[in-house]
Amino acid sequence: MNEDKKQETPVEETEEIKEETAEVKEEAAAPEEEKKADKKEKKSGRKKDDERVAALESEKAALNDKFLRLAAEYENFRRRSQKEKDALYGDIKADTVTKFLPVYDNLERALNTGTEDEAYRRGVEMIMTQFCSTLEKLGVTPIECLGAKFDPSLHNAVMHVDDEEKGENEIVEVFQKGFRLGDKVIRFAMVKVAN
DSSP: OOHHHHHHHHHHHHHHHHHHHHHHHHHHHHHHHHHHHHHHHHHHHHHHHHHHHHHHHHHHHHHHHHHHHHHHHHHHHHHHHHHHHHHHHHHHHHHHHHHHHHHHHHHHHHHHHHHHOOOHHHHHHHOOOOOOHHHTTTTTEOOOOOSSSSSSTTTEEOOOOOOOESSSTTEEEEEEEEEEOOOTEOOOOOEEEEE
8 A cells, every 4th residue: 555655645746746847938928928918019110109209290291381381471471461551652742632633733834824912923833842742752744735745645636636746646635634643544644636
C-alpha cells in the first residue's frame, strides 16, 4: 500500500505541477496578448489620429478658403459702397446746382437790362459775382459756346440759320448758358447754329 501511496503522490504532484505551469504559461501568455492588443490599439490609434489630423487639415483648408473669400467679398463691397457714395454725392450736388441755375439766368437778364440806377446795377453785379464764385467753388463751370463748333454732347440747337460769314456748325448765338460739373453736363447750352 505504501507503494500505491507513493505512486499516487507523484502523479498528483505532477498533475499539480502541470496545472501550475499551465497557469504560469497562461499568465505569461496574457501579457503577451495584452502587448499584442496594445500594439494593435496603438496602430489603430495612430490610424485614427492620422485620420483625425487629415480631417482637421481639410477642415482648416476649407475654413481658410471660406475666410479668404469672405474677406475678398467684403473688400469688394466696401469699394462698391464707396464708389456708389461718391457717385450719389455728385448726383445730388448736380441736382441741387441745377435748381439754382434759373437764379443765374435771372441775374444775367437783370444785368443785360438797362437801368438808370447805377447802385442797383452795381448790387446785381456783386450778387452775380458772388453767385459765380460759389459755383466755381462747387466745381461748376460754364460751357463756352459762342463761336465754337456745335457739339451735341454739350449743346442743344434750338435754331438754325444760314450765314455765309460763319463757318459750318458754328454757334452764333447763346439763348441759355450751359454748365457742367466736372465732366458731367448738368445743363446743355441752348444755342443757334449757323449753316
